[in-house]
Amino acid sequence: MKSDSSFAVSNVPNATTHERDGSELPRFMHERCLPLFTRFCSSAYLSAKLGLVGVGRGELSGLKTELAEDETIKSSGLTVPELSTDLIQEIAKRCGTLRDFIACAEVSPLWRSACSEADWNRGPQPPSLMLSETAQSDTRSFLSLFHKRTNFELTLPAARGKRIWGSPRGWIVTLDDELQVHLLNLISQIQLQLPPLPTSETFHLVRSDCFRRLHKSLTFKISPTELLIAVITHQPNSLCFTRVPSGDVEWITVRNPNNFIFRDVAYLKGQVYALCENGSIVKIKFNEPFAAATHFLASGPEGETADRVYLVKSSDALFGIFRHGEDVADYGLAAEFAVYKFGMEGKMWEEKWSIGDSAFFVGNGNSWAVSSAARANCKKNSIYFTDDDWEQEKSLYLFGVYDMETWETDYQTMGSETGGDPGTQYSRPTWVAHGLTPTVFR
Secondary structure, three states, X not given: OOOOOOOEOOOOOOOOEEEEOOEEEEHXXXXXXXXXXXXXXXXXXXXXXXXXXXXXXXXXXXXXXXHHHOHHHHOEEOOHHHOOHHHHHHHHHOOOOHHHHHHHHOOOHHHHHHHHOOOOOOOOOOOEEEOOOOOOOOEEEEEEOOOOEEEXXXXXXXXXXXXXXXXXXXXXXXXXOOOOEEEEXXXXXXXXXXXXXXXXXXXXXXXXXXXXXEEEEEEEEEEOOEEEEEEEEOOOOEEEEEEXXXXXXXXXXXXXXXXXXXXXXXXXXXXXXXXXXXXXXXXXXXXXXXXXXXXXXXXXXXXXXXXXXXXXXXXXXXXXEEEEOOOOHHHOOOOEEEEEEEEOOOOEEEEEOOOOOOEEEEOOEOOEEEOOHHHHOOOOOEEEEOOOOOOOOOOOOOEEEEEOOOOOEEEEOOOOOOOOXXXXXXXXXXXXXXXXXXXOOO
16 A cells, blocks of 8 residues: 555654564554544545545545644654554554444455454444345445444455355355355454365255255354354255364264254353254254264244244343244235243243343344343344345345334335345345454464
């Protein structure tokens, strides 16, 4: 990145220095640069990628002049790309919104790497809706639930042309048309190849429809330095796991003599649970090194049937979400939901008519809860959902919100402010949350 301004340090007697990556940066530069660069980063979404040349927005132009005329910075010889990693992280940590934090990460690969390690935390953050890809573009748009419009964009070439499952951990799982599965970090863009998917005698029958090979993929943080990835496959239905970065060379396939049809997975207090199509819930028992089996816990709620089911961990408890109805808003049909809490002691489901101040997010990827929803600009006592009915060739809406109090469903459809297409045959919107703590591992 080039700049028309020189930012620079003259020799200052007795100036203390900060050493990082073999370079020295006078400490007074930290004190002087931080307020200015922090304002610079947050003022205009870094639309010019901090190039400081050809800046189109008035706010950036004004700050460009202020930076260029500042005597301390003028004499430094320091350009933006040459900022030390720790200074970039300090700038990132002072960003007031997730939008600005993401903008910092998009400046350059150096900034992206530094931001992925920055301990940025501004309290509860709502998930973002990662929209489907736009033809011939590596850029993906992310929808703000509060403003119901595109909030920011990320350049994600590694996600192009792939089916995607979101998670609340800042990682997404991708599947390409060769059935290659990868784990991709949205901020650092670190991409890790996962083991080849287990094959079966029916593999060649479904290869032409490879994007439906996986029903769902889920990502769980099981330690500060380890992730557990779960996949639910079609034809035959199976549940498989792998750990990252443990170096597992193959998936652990759960033994399933009872032929449970797995639909969702949750991780609670060191245990893995799976919800099945009929509402039955099982615990997954792992036997080292590459073995796992189901342990039946309970049948589904009596008389409950549903088109789709989800398993949500909230407040150290498990909730079963049962989704009814068609999801085609143009025909006047709306989704409805029934919520049950699973009692670990009695091994029974208890119907809940309210989820209080929480909001649940379900759909194409991890299912999870946001507590204190109002603080995160979410509607409390509501279920946010995406269209994960892959029998339809294309969705007609971006997401919906089901109000547990009024039993009403509100659909968010496409529009110029949302970024357009809600999905294609292989690409659908998915919920993601951006890691607010440093990258779980490198």
